[in-house]
Amino acid sequence: MAYLDHAATTPMLPQALDAYMRTARALGNASSLHGSGRTARRTVEEARERIAEVLGAKPGEVIFTGSGTEADNLAVKGVHWERRTGARNRIVTTAIEHHAVADAVAWLGDHERADVTELPVDKLGRVDTAVLAGLLDEHAAEITVITCMWANNEVGTLQPIEAMAALAAPHGIPVHTDAIQAVGHVPVDFAASGAAALALSGHKLGGPTGTGALLLRRDVKAVPLLHGGGQEREIRSGTLDVPGIAALAEAVLHAARTQQTEAQRLAVLRDDLVARIREAVPDAIYNGDPELRLPGNAHFSFPGCEGDALLMLLDASGVECATGSACSAGIAQPSHVLLAMGAAPDDARSSLRFTLGWPTTKADVDALVAALPEAVRRAKTAGLT
């Protein structure tokens, strides 16, 4: 079986799994005052320090959460709630955010009467900073928070976070970045980026599912989503998941340390995959920025084919990948990312995402290239329904 859906989830790294098993056997609530509690607390704080160190943050800026989605919600809602006033009630987002951000922003708009401005992207899926600059000239005083992903989860395009943060800084507007697809895959330095908040997720980089973190600058306040025991700077209550946190730290550490060599390895594999797909299916459209993209991401539209049909046929051939984006009840809506990039709705429905990860080898690419032409031929016969 060739698994080419590492952006959905990637297997746990052996060292993360070891750390999890080791820690899960130990007793102790990290908030308890006795010896077991102190041992658990030490594990958590060491994990916090390690994550902070490799991501250019201070330990006190690391807030552990139960998922990347939670980290995104906490940043967007928490910072918006904290900073909103009668005159300041506008959230600036982009047209290509993951649902974890997009739906949180939409909810604030629908249920909390927040004003929402969506920054457009170009044909390559990259946010236009000139639009943000213009917006800030006019409306800076109205803006509570600016949110933009570090790297797009569908087409892999990297976003100009540093430039956006630099534009926002003179106005004192915090910038949140959903870096869930980026951490461990491209260089991420929180302090250098200028972002006020950054979300990451464990299972996208070899850590456990059910773990995530928000890096939140010390001078940025956020209203909590969860109230309770006051853990994590009183911003995120809930008993700390000691083994999850230990494993997350192990994964972040490993991914960050090997990032450069692994990115080079994956980019070579990915470029090979792209070249061979273009050869096998000449009318395939390669989406996203050819240069400024995640090293393990390849995203194509196959004109005349339904993405769902291709996925099913490849699945039957033992090749696992993703269509544009999965939706509830399986109703495939054309990807909002591709539509924002100006793709025709039919092309947007014809897309597949192949994402490579740490276990990916040339054999996986070979399996895809072997199965794809027949799948495309059949899917084209079936056409678009």
Next chain:
Amino acid sequence: MSGGVDSAVAAARAVEAGHDVTGVHLALSKNPQTYRTGARGCCTIEDSRDARRAADVIGIPFYVWDMAERFHEDVVEDFYAEYANGRTPNPCLRCNEKIKFAAVLDRAVALGFDAVATGHYARKGEDGLLRRGVDPGKDQSYVLAVLTPAQLAHSLFPLGDTPKDLVRAEAEERGLAVARKPDSHDICFIADGDTSGFLKNRLGSKDGEIVDSATGEVLGSHDGSHQFTVGQRHGLGLKRPAADGRPRYVLSITPVDNRVEVGPREALRVDRIRTGRPVWLAAERTGDFDAQVQLRAHGEVYPAVVTADAHGLTAVLRKPAYGVAPGQALVVYDPDAEHGDAVLASGTIDTADAAAPVEAAGV
């Protein structure tokens, strides 16, 4: 796989018969409701999860196919149009004709599959003919009687030889959680079962008269002729009883002037029915022949002499029928007690009338 017990057992049986089976759930609404309410409908997200779970237990791959647009165009729009024309459509039949054994089958064949298997209670004989299922209460050959021989050739009905209660028992034995799930009734795209409200939403309200067919006397009013079906007795809202004290029925619906005519039951009596263009499931016949006809789903069966030409079927009934609604299907069966009555042909009913004037006293 709808998420119900029948399609789940059908899938399991298809696997056991040696087929390479893939489970497909049809998404028929762009905005499916999250949960079922009661036994109505069949297209909620919960149903899709039930279907997925059944596929897991059976051990087959499972996908949701988005047929919402096609379904809306071919089934829901047709439903509105038929009611707007004073007819009473059968959307299950349209769905089989246009979606399950057309759009889905075409897509499946293009993608490399050989056939569509469904949980319908019908049999397909060695001779390739569509026959009634063994369970007379569940037989669904009527709603499948729109399939062409080519469509039938690519269809499997694994449940036709089994009564429903045994299918439920089998589901239980197979560990399928849907074994005790209630049957879905009514029309799947009208989640609350309020057909009248559903039609009113789209076709609007327009006041009209309810008229005595014999005297022309105005007996009452209504707010849209699409609310009625020929043969309907309840819900007429008539204040005064008939002079003879007997119930009155809808006899005809004329959308052009939004007029609904009512009268006594004997005025519903028909023994000659004409259809639109026929579909032949068996070898096409010409001239007159003896057969049985069925005029609605799970309805009574009438012996008849059927005449066929290219424009339609004409059935002269050997015993009268009452309340035949245009828009329903006339399905012609060749009786066969041993193998199950075989479907010969079908057509959508255009008109139904009494060949000879009927004496009221004769009823």
